[in-house]
Amino acid sequence: MSAIGIDITGKQFPARAGAPAREIFRDFRLDVAAGEFLVLLGASGLGKTTLLNIIAGLDTDYRGAIRFEGAPPRIAYAFQSPRLLPWRTVLENVALVLPSGAEGREAARAMLADVGLAELADAYPERLSLGQQRRAALARAFVLRPDVLLMDEPFVSLDEASAHRLRDLLRRLIIRHPATVLFVTHDSREAAALASRIVRLEGTPVHIARDIRVDLGAAERGSPARLQAFLVAAGLAEPEALSDEV
Template sequence: MSVRISLDGVDKAFTDRRTGERQQILRDFSLTLAPDELVAVVGGSGTGKTTLMHLIAGLERPDAGTVSTGGGRPRLGMVFQQPRLLDWTSVETNVRLAATAAGVDPAEVAPILAAVGLTDYARSYPSVLSGGQRQRVAVARAFVVRPEVLLLDEPFSALDELTARRLRLLLQQLWLRAPRTGLLVTHNALEAAFLADRVVVLGGRPAEVVQEYRIDRPRPRSPEDPELFDVHRRIVAALT
Protein backbone atom coordinates (compact mmCIF):
# COMPACT_ATOMS: atom_id res chain seq x y z
CA MET A 1 0.00 0.00 0.00
CA SER A 2 1.24 3.49 -0.81
CA VAL A 3 -0.10 6.98 -0.25
CA ARG A 4 -0.62 10.31 -1.96
CA ILE A 5 1.75 13.06 -0.83
CA SER A 6 0.84 16.71 -1.26
CA LEU A 7 2.74 19.88 -0.47
CA ASP A 8 0.44 22.88 -0.77
CA GLY A 9 1.60 26.49 -0.53
CA VAL A 10 4.65 25.57 1.55
CA ASP A 11 7.06 28.19 2.89
CA LYS A 12 10.36 27.20 4.49
CA ALA A 13 13.27 29.38 5.57
CA PHE A 14 16.44 28.78 7.57
CA THR A 15 18.73 31.11 9.48
CA ASP A 16 22.28 31.34 8.15
CA ARG A 17 24.49 30.50 11.14
CA ARG A 18 27.32 32.73 9.91
CA THR A 19 25.35 35.87 9.05
CA GLY A 20 22.16 35.42 11.06
CA GLU A 21 20.13 36.21 7.94
CA ARG A 22 17.00 34.28 7.02
CA GLN A 23 17.35 32.31 3.78
CA GLN A 24 14.03 31.61 2.06
CA ILE A 25 14.28 28.14 0.50
CA LEU A 26 10.64 27.56 -0.45
CA ARG A 27 7.82 30.07 -0.91
CA ASP A 28 4.25 29.09 -1.78
CA PHE A 29 5.61 25.80 -3.14
CA SER A 30 3.25 23.02 -4.22
CA LEU A 31 3.93 19.48 -5.42
CA THR A 32 1.91 16.25 -5.47
CA LEU A 33 3.17 12.66 -5.65
CA ALA A 34 0.50 10.18 -6.71
CA PRO A 35 0.24 6.74 -5.08
CA ASP A 36 2.89 4.37 -6.48
CA GLU A 37 4.56 7.23 -8.37
CA LEU A 38 8.33 7.67 -8.19
CA VAL A 39 9.19 11.34 -8.65
CA ALA A 40 12.78 12.48 -9.16
CA VAL A 41 13.75 16.00 -8.13
CA VAL A 42 16.85 17.49 -9.75
CA GLY A 43 18.39 20.92 -9.42
CA GLY A 44 21.49 22.80 -8.42
CA SER A 45 22.80 23.09 -4.88
CA GLY A 46 20.57 25.14 -2.60
CA THR A 47 17.37 24.67 -4.59
CA GLY A 48 15.50 22.94 -1.78
CA LYS A 49 15.75 19.31 -2.87
CA THR A 50 16.76 17.90 0.51
CA THR A 51 14.43 20.33 2.29
CA LEU A 52 11.52 18.79 0.37
CA MET A 53 12.58 15.34 1.51
CA HIS A 54 12.90 16.43 5.13
CA LEU A 55 9.43 17.99 5.02
CA ILE A 56 7.88 14.78 3.67
CA ALA A 57 9.77 12.69 6.23
CA GLY A 58 8.57 14.92 9.06
CA LEU A 59 12.13 15.94 9.94
CA GLU A 60 11.23 19.59 9.27
CA ARG A 61 7.95 21.48 9.62
CA PRO A 62 6.78 24.07 7.08
CA ASP A 63 6.68 27.71 8.17
CA ALA A 64 3.43 28.02 6.23
CA GLY A 65 1.30 25.77 4.05
CA THR A 66 0.62 22.07 4.49
CA VAL A 67 2.35 18.76 3.91
CA SER A 68 -0.12 15.88 3.62
CA THR A 69 0.96 12.24 3.68
CA GLY A 70 -2.33 10.42 3.31
CA GLY A 71 -3.96 11.54 6.53
CA GLY A 72 -1.44 9.93 8.88
CA ARG A 73 2.21 9.08 9.32
CA PRO A 74 3.12 6.58 6.61
CA ARG A 75 5.80 3.98 7.08
CA LEU A 76 9.02 5.35 5.60
CA GLY A 77 11.97 3.66 3.96
CA MET A 78 15.01 5.90 3.48
CA VAL A 79 18.30 5.50 1.62
CA PHE A 80 20.93 8.20 2.03
CA GLN A 81 24.12 9.06 0.14
CA GLN A 82 26.06 7.33 2.93
CA PRO A 83 24.64 3.99 4.12
CA ARG A 84 24.79 4.87 7.85
CA LEU A 85 25.10 1.27 9.00
CA LEU A 86 25.84 -0.06 12.48
CA ASP A 87 29.43 -1.17 11.95
CA TRP A 88 29.63 -3.12 15.22
CA THR A 89 27.04 -5.70 14.20
CA SER A 90 26.33 -7.95 11.24
CA VAL A 91 24.60 -7.21 7.94
CA GLU A 92 21.70 -9.45 8.97
CA THR A 93 21.30 -7.65 12.29
CA ASN A 94 21.37 -4.22 10.62
CA VAL A 95 18.41 -5.23 8.48
CA ARG A 96 16.63 -7.19 11.22
CA LEU A 97 16.70 -4.23 13.62
CA ALA A 98 14.90 -2.11 11.01
CA ALA A 99 12.32 -4.84 10.47
CA THR A 100 11.72 -5.26 14.20
CA ALA A 101 11.37 -1.51 14.76
CA ALA A 102 8.72 -1.40 12.01
CA GLY A 103 6.83 -4.39 13.39
CA VAL A 104 7.75 -6.57 10.42
CA ASP A 105 8.33 -10.31 10.86
CA PRO A 106 12.12 -10.92 11.05
CA ALA A 107 11.54 -13.82 8.66
CA GLU A 108 11.39 -11.12 5.95
CA VAL A 109 15.12 -10.41 6.38
CA ALA A 110 16.50 -13.46 4.57
CA PRO A 111 14.41 -12.93 1.40
CA ILE A 112 15.36 -9.26 1.10
CA LEU A 113 19.05 -10.07 1.60
CA ALA A 114 18.71 -12.64 -1.18
CA ALA A 115 17.01 -10.05 -3.39
CA VAL A 116 19.94 -7.63 -3.02
CA GLY A 117 22.55 -10.38 -3.45
CA LEU A 118 23.88 -10.42 0.11
CA THR A 119 22.90 -13.86 1.40
CA ASP A 120 26.55 -14.92 1.61
CA TYR A 121 27.39 -11.78 3.60
CA ALA A 122 24.58 -11.98 6.17
CA ARG A 123 27.01 -12.71 9.04
CA SER A 124 29.66 -10.27 7.81
CA TYR A 125 30.28 -6.89 9.40
CA PRO A 126 29.81 -3.75 7.27
CA SER A 127 33.48 -2.82 7.70
CA VAL A 128 34.56 -5.69 5.42
CA LEU A 129 32.12 -4.80 2.62
CA SER A 130 32.74 -2.71 -0.46
CA GLY A 131 30.95 0.61 -0.90
CA GLY A 132 28.45 -0.95 -3.28
CA GLN A 133 27.74 -3.83 -0.89
CA ARG A 134 27.22 -1.42 2.00
CA GLN A 135 24.71 0.52 -0.06
CA ARG A 136 22.93 -2.75 -0.88
CA VAL A 137 22.51 -3.26 2.86
CA ALA A 138 21.00 0.23 3.08
CA VAL A 139 18.58 -0.60 0.25
CA ALA A 140 17.61 -3.87 1.96
CA ARG A 141 17.04 -2.03 5.24
CA ALA A 142 14.73 0.45 3.49
CA PHE A 143 12.67 -2.19 1.69
CA VAL A 144 12.38 -4.72 4.53
CA VAL A 145 10.08 -2.38 6.47
CA ARG A 146 7.50 -2.55 3.63
CA PRO A 147 7.49 1.22 3.26
CA GLU A 148 4.47 3.14 2.07
CA VAL A 149 6.82 5.97 1.11
CA LEU A 150 10.39 5.53 -0.14
CA LEU A 151 12.80 8.48 0.17
CA LEU A 152 16.08 8.32 -1.75
CA ASP A 153 18.57 11.12 -1.06
CA GLU A 154 21.43 10.92 -3.60
CA PRO A 155 21.60 7.16 -2.89
CA PHE A 156 24.29 6.26 -5.44
CA SER A 157 26.26 9.49 -5.84
CA ALA A 158 29.19 8.30 -3.69
CA LEU A 159 29.73 5.19 -5.84
CA ASP A 160 31.66 4.64 -9.04
CA GLU A 161 29.49 4.65 -12.15
CA LEU A 162 29.58 0.88 -12.77
CA THR A 163 28.50 0.12 -9.19
CA ALA A 164 25.85 2.85 -9.31
CA ARG A 165 24.47 1.40 -12.55
CA ARG A 166 24.13 -2.04 -10.95
CA LEU A 167 22.30 -0.57 -7.98
CA ARG A 168 19.93 1.42 -10.19
CA LEU A 169 19.00 -1.84 -11.91
CA LEU A 170 18.55 -3.48 -8.50
CA LEU A 171 16.32 -0.65 -7.31
CA GLN A 172 14.21 -0.96 -10.46
CA GLN A 173 13.84 -4.70 -9.83
CA LEU A 174 12.71 -4.14 -6.23
CA TRP A 175 10.33 -1.39 -7.34
CA LEU A 176 8.70 -3.71 -9.88
CA ARG A 177 8.06 -6.26 -7.12
CA ALA A 178 6.24 -3.74 -4.92
CA PRO A 179 5.69 -0.19 -6.23
CA ARG A 180 5.16 2.55 -3.68
CA THR A 181 5.17 6.34 -3.54
CA GLY A 182 8.74 7.58 -3.80
CA LEU A 183 10.89 10.69 -3.97
CA LEU A 184 14.38 10.53 -5.47
CA VAL A 185 16.71 13.49 -4.96
CA THR A 186 19.62 13.39 -7.39
CA HIS A 187 22.06 15.53 -9.35
CA ASN A 188 22.24 12.81 -12.03
CA ALA A 189 19.80 13.61 -14.85
CA LEU A 190 20.19 10.20 -16.50
CA GLU A 191 19.56 8.42 -13.19
CA ALA A 192 16.39 10.49 -12.78
CA ALA A 193 15.18 9.61 -16.29
CA PHE A 194 15.92 5.91 -15.81
CA LEU A 195 14.27 5.45 -12.42
CA ALA A 196 11.42 7.95 -12.23
CA ASP A 197 7.88 8.20 -13.53
CA ARG A 198 8.21 11.98 -13.47
CA VAL A 199 11.18 14.33 -13.21
CA VAL A 200 10.77 17.74 -11.55
CA VAL A 201 13.51 20.30 -12.25
CA LEU A 202 13.96 22.94 -9.54
CA GLY A 203 15.71 26.27 -9.89
CA GLY A 204 16.12 29.61 -8.18
CA ARG A 205 15.79 30.66 -4.57
CA PRO A 206 13.15 30.46 -3.32
CA ALA A 207 12.89 27.27 -5.35
CA GLU A 208 10.36 26.93 -8.13
CA VAL A 209 9.53 24.21 -10.61
CA VAL A 210 11.38 25.09 -13.81
CA GLN A 211 10.20 22.11 -15.84
CA GLU A 212 8.55 18.71 -15.48
CA TYR A 213 9.03 15.62 -17.63
CA ARG A 214 6.84 12.53 -17.56
CA ILE A 215 8.78 9.37 -18.41
CA ASP A 216 6.33 7.28 -20.41
CA ARG A 217 8.59 4.25 -20.74
CA PRO A 218 7.49 0.83 -19.46
CA ARG A 219 9.50 -1.00 -16.83
CA PRO A 220 11.82 -2.82 -16.81
CA ARG A 221 13.82 -0.13 -18.58
CA SER A 222 17.21 -0.40 -20.20
CA PRO A 223 19.93 2.14 -19.31
CA GLU A 224 20.70 2.22 -23.05
CA ASP A 225 17.17 3.28 -24.06
CA PRO A 226 17.70 6.20 -26.51
CA GLU A 227 14.49 7.87 -25.36
CA LEU A 228 15.90 8.12 -21.83
CA PHE A 229 19.00 9.82 -23.23
CA ASP A 230 16.71 12.29 -24.99
CA VAL A 231 14.98 13.08 -21.67
CA HIS A 232 18.42 13.38 -20.07
CA ARG A 233 19.43 16.01 -22.62
CA ARG A 234 16.25 17.99 -22.01
CA ILE A 235 16.74 17.89 -18.23
CA VAL A 236 20.33 19.12 -18.57
CA ALA A 237 19.14 21.92 -20.86
CA ALA A 238 16.57 22.98 -18.26
CA LEU A 239 19.27 23.06 -15.59
CA THR A 240 21.61 25.32 -17.59
Protein backbone atom coordinates in the same frame (compact mmCIF):
# COMPACT_ATOMS: atom_id res chain seq x y z
CA MET B 1 1.10 3.22 -1.62
CA SER B 2 -0.12 6.64 -0.89
CA ALA B 3 -0.53 9.93 -2.72
CA ILE B 4 1.29 12.89 -1.17
CA GLY B 5 0.19 16.51 -1.14
CA ILE B 6 3.12 18.81 -0.40
CA ASP B 7 2.22 22.36 0.55
CA ILE B 8 5.03 24.32 2.18
CA THR B 9 4.05 27.94 2.63
CA GLY B 10 7.34 28.83 4.32
CA LYS B 11 10.67 27.31 5.32
CA GLN B 12 13.71 29.27 6.42
CA PHE B 13 17.03 28.48 7.98
CA PRO B 14 18.14 31.19 10.39
CA ALA B 15 21.42 33.05 9.98
CA ARG B 16 24.36 31.30 11.58
CA ALA B 17 28.14 31.71 11.79
CA GLY B 18 28.42 34.40 9.14
CA ALA B 19 25.89 32.85 6.73
CA PRO B 20 22.75 34.97 6.24
CA ALA B 21 19.25 33.58 6.85
CA ARG B 22 17.90 31.60 3.90
CA GLU B 23 14.36 31.24 2.72
CA ILE B 24 14.28 27.81 1.10
CA PHE B 25 10.56 27.40 0.35
CA ARG B 26 7.75 29.91 -0.12
CA ASP B 27 4.35 28.75 -1.39
CA PHE B 28 5.81 25.54 -2.74
CA ARG B 29 3.25 22.97 -3.90
CA LEU B 30 3.75 19.53 -5.37
CA ASP B 31 1.24 16.70 -5.63
CA VAL B 32 2.63 13.21 -6.00
CA ALA B 33 0.29 10.49 -7.24
CA ALA B 34 0.17 7.08 -5.58
CA GLY B 35 2.70 4.76 -7.19
CA GLU B 36 4.56 7.54 -8.97
CA PHE B 37 8.35 7.34 -9.21
CA LEU B 38 9.14 11.03 -8.97
CA VAL B 39 12.73 12.16 -9.43
CA LEU B 40 13.74 15.56 -8.07
CA LEU B 41 16.58 17.14 -10.01
CA GLY B 42 18.29 20.33 -8.94
CA ALA B 43 21.56 22.03 -8.13
CA SER B 44 23.37 21.66 -4.83
CA GLY B 45 22.01 23.64 -1.91
CA LEU B 46 18.53 24.20 -3.35
CA GLY B 47 16.66 22.38 -0.59
CA LYS B 48 16.12 18.84 -1.89
CA THR B 49 17.28 17.12 1.30
CA THR B 50 15.31 19.65 3.33
CA LEU B 51 12.20 18.70 1.36
CA LEU B 52 12.70 14.97 2.03
CA ASN B 53 13.34 15.69 5.72
CA ILE B 54 10.06 17.62 5.92
CA ILE B 55 8.12 14.82 4.18
CA ALA B 56 9.74 12.24 6.48
CA GLY B 57 8.68 14.26 9.52
CA LEU B 58 12.32 14.77 10.60
CA ASP B 59 12.08 18.54 10.12
CA THR B 60 8.91 20.07 11.55
CA ASP B 61 10.15 23.67 11.61
CA TYR B 62 8.18 24.95 8.60
CA ARG B 63 4.81 26.45 7.76
CA GLY B 64 2.38 24.39 5.70
CA ALA B 65 1.33 20.77 5.61
CA ILE B 66 2.21 17.41 4.15
CA ARG B 67 -0.89 15.34 3.47
CA PHE B 68 -0.92 11.63 2.82
CA GLU B 69 -3.95 10.06 1.24
CA GLY B 70 -5.62 7.37 3.31
CA ALA B 71 -4.08 5.73 6.36
CA PRO B 72 -0.80 7.12 7.72
CA PRO B 73 1.85 5.62 5.44
CA ARG B 74 4.89 3.61 6.36
CA ILE B 75 7.78 5.78 5.22
CA ALA B 76 11.29 4.52 4.50
CA TYR B 77 14.17 6.94 3.98
CA ALA B 78 17.42 6.00 2.23
CA PHE B 79 19.88 8.71 3.17
CA GLN B 80 22.65 10.06 0.99
CA SER B 81 25.23 8.12 3.00
CA PRO B 82 24.20 4.54 3.87
CA ARG B 83 24.31 5.23 7.65
CA LEU B 84 24.82 1.65 8.80
CA LEU B 85 25.65 1.22 12.48
CA PRO B 86 29.26 -0.02 12.54
CA TRP B 87 28.85 -2.05 15.75
CA ARG B 88 25.95 -4.10 14.32
CA THR B 89 26.12 -6.80 11.67
CA VAL B 90 24.54 -6.21 8.28
CA LEU B 91 21.61 -8.44 9.29
CA GLU B 92 21.14 -6.53 12.56
CA ASN B 93 21.24 -3.22 10.69
CA VAL B 94 18.40 -4.34 8.45
CA ALA B 95 16.40 -6.04 11.23
CA LEU B 96 16.73 -2.92 13.40
CA VAL B 97 13.81 -1.20 11.69
CA LEU B 98 11.47 -4.15 12.42
CA PRO B 99 9.94 -5.33 15.69
CA SER B 100 12.56 -7.49 17.41
CA GLY B 101 12.23 -11.26 17.25
CA ALA B 102 12.79 -14.23 14.99
CA GLU B 103 10.22 -13.09 12.43
CA GLY B 104 11.99 -9.77 11.88
CA ARG B 105 15.36 -11.46 11.54
CA GLU B 106 13.97 -13.88 8.96
CA ALA B 107 12.40 -11.02 6.97
CA ALA B 108 15.73 -9.16 7.11
CA ARG B 109 17.62 -12.26 5.97
CA ALA B 110 15.23 -12.78 3.03
CA MET B 111 15.55 -9.13 2.03
CA LEU B 112 19.35 -9.35 2.15
CA ALA B 113 19.16 -12.34 -0.20
CA ASP B 114 16.95 -10.25 -2.53
CA VAL B 115 19.64 -7.55 -2.76
CA GLY B 116 22.46 -10.08 -3.24
CA LEU B 117 23.98 -9.83 0.24
CA ALA B 118 23.01 -13.22 1.73
CA GLU B 119 26.65 -14.15 2.27
CA LEU B 120 27.48 -10.93 4.08
CA ALA B 121 24.52 -11.00 6.51
CA ASP B 122 26.75 -11.69 9.52
CA ALA B 123 29.59 -9.37 8.49
CA TYR B 124 30.11 -5.91 9.96
CA PRO B 125 29.60 -2.89 7.67
CA GLU B 126 33.33 -2.03 7.56
CA ARG B 127 33.89 -5.17 5.46
CA LEU B 128 31.44 -3.96 2.80
CA SER B 129 32.30 -1.96 -0.31
CA LEU B 130 30.32 1.25 -0.80
CA GLY B 131 28.14 -0.53 -3.37
CA GLN B 132 27.41 -3.32 -0.88
CA GLN B 133 26.64 -0.76 1.84
CA ARG B 134 24.19 0.88 -0.53
CA ARG B 135 22.58 -2.51 -1.18
CA ALA B 136 22.23 -2.99 2.58
CA ALA B 137 20.61 0.45 2.81
CA LEU B 138 18.15 -0.59 0.08
CA ALA B 139 17.37 -3.78 2.02
CA ARG B 140 16.78 -1.75 5.18
CA ALA B 141 14.38 0.53 3.27
CA PHE B 142 12.41 -2.24 1.53
CA VAL B 143 12.17 -4.60 4.50
CA LEU B 144 9.75 -2.07 6.00
CA ARG B 145 7.38 -2.64 3.06
CA PRO B 146 7.06 1.14 2.77
CA ASP B 147 4.11 2.94 1.20
CA VAL B 148 6.38 5.93 0.64
CA LEU B 149 10.07 5.62 -0.16
CA LEU B 150 12.33 8.67 0.12
CA MET B 151 15.77 8.32 -1.51
CA ASP B 152 18.44 11.01 -1.30
CA GLU B 153 21.10 10.40 -3.96
CA PRO B 154 21.26 6.74 -2.95
CA PHE B 155 23.73 5.76 -5.69
CA VAL B 156 26.08 8.73 -5.62
CA SER B 157 29.88 8.14 -5.63
CA LEU B 158 29.60 4.72 -7.28
CA ASP B 159 31.28 3.83 -10.55
CA GLU B 160 28.83 3.76 -13.45
CA ALA B 161 28.71 -0.07 -13.69
CA SER B 162 27.84 -0.41 -9.98
CA ALA B 163 25.29 2.40 -10.17
CA HIS B 164 23.72 0.71 -13.21
CA ARG B 165 23.39 -2.60 -11.34
CA LEU B 166 21.85 -0.85 -8.34
CA ARG B 167 19.34 0.97 -10.55
CA ASP B 168 18.33 -2.39 -12.05
CA LEU B 169 17.99 -3.82 -8.56
CA LEU B 170 15.87 -0.86 -7.44
CA ARG B 171 13.58 -1.31 -10.47
CA ARG B 172 13.09 -4.99 -9.63
CA LEU B 173 12.40 -4.22 -5.96
CA ILE B 174 9.83 -1.58 -6.85
CA ILE B 175 8.00 -3.96 -9.19
CA ARG B 176 7.81 -6.51 -6.37
CA HIS B 177 7.01 -3.99 -3.62
CA PRO B 178 5.21 -1.02 -5.20
CA ALA B 179 5.61 2.29 -3.39
CA THR B 180 5.31 6.01 -4.03
CA VAL B 181 8.91 7.10 -4.53
CA LEU B 182 10.65 10.47 -4.23
CA PHE B 183 14.20 10.11 -5.48
CA VAL B 184 16.77 12.92 -5.45
CA THR B 185 19.69 12.97 -7.88
CA HIS B 186 21.97 15.39 -9.73
CA ASP B 187 22.25 12.97 -12.62
CA SER B 188 19.64 13.61 -15.32
CA ARG B 189 20.41 10.32 -17.07
CA GLU B 190 19.80 8.43 -13.84
CA ALA B 191 16.55 10.40 -13.53
CA ALA B 192 15.37 9.33 -17.01
CA ALA B 193 16.44 5.73 -16.38
CA LEU B 194 14.21 5.44 -13.31
CA ALA B 195 11.47 8.06 -13.22
CA SER B 196 7.84 8.07 -14.21
CA ARG B 197 8.04 11.84 -13.65
CA ILE B 198 10.93 14.28 -13.38
CA VAL B 199 10.59 17.57 -11.51
CA ARG B 200 13.45 20.03 -11.95
CA LEU B 201 13.83 22.53 -9.12
CA GLU B 202 15.47 25.94 -9.40
CA GLY B 203 15.99 29.14 -7.47
CA THR B 204 15.85 30.52 -3.96
CA PRO B 205 13.17 30.13 -2.76
CA VAL B 206 12.73 26.97 -4.79
CA HIS B 207 10.25 26.74 -7.63
CA ILE B 208 9.39 23.99 -10.09
CA ALA B 209 11.13 24.82 -13.38
CA ARG B 210 10.13 21.68 -15.31
CA ASP B 211 7.61 18.91 -14.65
CA ILE B 212 7.97 16.11 -17.17
CA ARG B 213 6.23 12.77 -17.55
CA VAL B 214 8.61 9.97 -18.50
CA ASP B 215 7.04 7.21 -20.51
CA LEU B 216 9.99 5.14 -21.69
CA GLY B 217 10.11 1.39 -22.23
CA ALA B 218 12.70 -0.94 -20.75
CA ALA B 219 14.82 -0.96 -23.91
CA GLU B 220 15.01 2.85 -23.98
CA ARG B 221 15.84 3.02 -20.27
CA GLY B 222 18.71 0.60 -20.81
CA SER B 223 20.27 2.60 -23.64
CA PRO B 224 22.43 5.62 -22.71
CA ALA B 225 22.04 7.05 -26.23
CA ARG B 226 18.24 6.86 -26.12
CA LEU B 227 18.14 8.31 -22.62
CA GLN B 228 20.28 11.18 -23.84
CA ALA B 229 17.94 11.73 -26.80
CA PHE B 230 14.97 11.82 -24.43
CA LEU B 231 16.74 14.32 -22.16
CA VAL B 232 17.63 16.61 -25.07
CA ALA B 233 14.04 16.49 -26.39
CA ALA B 234 12.72 17.25 -22.90
CA GLY B 235 15.08 20.21 -22.52
CA LEU B 236 16.92 18.55 -19.62
CA ALA B 237 20.26 18.16 -21.44
CA GLU B 238 22.23 19.90 -24.15
CA PRO B 239 22.91 17.99 -27.35
CA GLU B 240 26.40 16.54 -27.16
CA ALA B 241 28.64 17.94 -29.87
CA LEU B 242 30.97 14.99 -29.67
CA SER B 243 29.59 11.67 -28.57
CA ASP B 244 30.97 8.18 -28.77
CA GLU B 245 27.51 6.71 -28.37
CA VAL B 246 25.55 5.65 -31.39
